[in-house]
Amino acid sequence: MLRVGIVDCDSSHCIEFARRLNQAGVDRDQFVDGARIEAVWCGESLMAPERIPGFRAELQQLEIPFVAEPTDLIGNVDVVLVLSLCGAAHLERARPFLEAGLPTFVDKPFTCSLADAQAIASLAADHNTLCFSSSGLRFSQEVVDFRSSPTWGDLHGLITYGPAKRADKNPGLFHYGIHCVELLIELLGPDCESVSAISNDGAEVVTGRWADGRLGTVRGSRTGSTAYGFAAFCENGVASGPVSTRFAYRNLLQAIVRSVETGTPAVPLESSLAVVRFITAALKSEQLGGAPVTLADLT
Numbered sequence: 001m002l003r004v005g006i007v008d009c010d011s012s013h014c015i016e017f018a019r020r021l022n023q024a025g026v027d028r029d030q031f032v033d034g035a036r037i038e039a040v041w042c043g044e045s046l047m048a049p050e051r052i053p054g055f056r057a058e059l060q061q062l063e064i065p066f067v068a069e070p071t072d073l074i075g076n077v078d079v080v081l082v083l084s085l086c087g088a089a090h091l092e093r094a095r096p097f098l099e100a101g102l103p104t105f106v107d108k109p110f111t112c113s114l115a116d117a118q119a120i121a122s123l124a125a126d127h128n129t130l131c132f133s134s135s136g137l138r139f140s141q142e143v144v145d146f147r148s149s150p151t152w153g154d155l156h157g158l159i160t161y162g163p164a165k166r167a168d169k170n171p172g173l174f175h176y177g178i179h180c181v182e183l184l185i186e187l188l189g190p191d192c193e194s195v196s197a198i199s200n201d202g203a204e205v206v207t208g209r210w211a212d213g214r215l216g217t218v219r220g221s222r223t224g225s226t227a228y229g230f231a232a233f234c235e236n237g238v239a240s241g242p243v244s245t246r247f248a249y250r251n252l253l254q255a256i257v258r259s260v261e262t263g264t265p266a267v268p269l270e271s272s273l274a275v276v277r278f279i280t281a282a283l284k285s286e287q288l289g290g291a292p293v294t295l296a297d298l299t
Helices: 013-021 049-061 087-099 114-126 141-148 178-188 248-262 269-287
Strands: 002-007 035-041 079-082 104-107 131-134 155-163 192-199 203-210 215-221 229-234 237-242
Touching: 002 013, 002 248, 013 035, 013 049, 013 248, 035 248, 079 087, 079 248, 087 104, 087 114, 114 131, 114 269, 131 248, 131 269, 141 178, 141 237, 141 248, 155 178, 178 203, 178 215, 178 229, 178 269, 192 269, 203 269
Parallel strands: 002 035, 002 079, 079 104, 104 131, 155 215
Antiparallel strands: 155 229, 192 203, 203 215, 229 237
């Protein structure tokens, strides 16, 4: 049984993950075996400090102990989940655990800058420590089923869609739009070469060109229906439809457990770096009035 520690409690993921791993307060089909939350550091918040007391109370109901400092987790858990709502906090939150060689999951957004993302990747490499990041949408059941099906043949292009509400400290698609970008990179791969973006108050549309010529588009909505979904343009047909989040947390947590057990991250860090590059380029393109931005030129 893996011992799991949580860092930061300003996101609902702290309680949703704890319920599934500690098998309490959710349906049995949400239970995740092989790991258990053993300790939590509630932390501080750059975005939503008012949420911490409520989530702390819910975790207390699950009888999970709290620690005074994040580093108190080192030596007492086998894996750490960094769940800070704000991506700008993730480098400093993850640093002590990666330096200690403790497997670390970093919640979405991985970071909100390419420099921070590269720094986390370097820390993981320098200390030979497992680290990965992911939106649960990569593991939603519809996406898992699509990827495992031989029916569709080669994937030639993709549109993903969903909510894209913005927040100051998670700029652009780093907030809710992160899920659609993660799904795009999950299915098309990390080799996006250029991005162009247009945006208004109600929505944004970001299109990337991949190294092999394929095109992938994110349509993020801020008005009307903001359901998740995708349309995959394949050799043998078009696979399209909504994406449910019902099993996304369960499947993601199962992937975290497998990653720690096998030593192989379910999502390679290169994929998470590609997400950060894509969103950074989209923000720059938006500032340039929709002009294409080459990802290799980003610094």
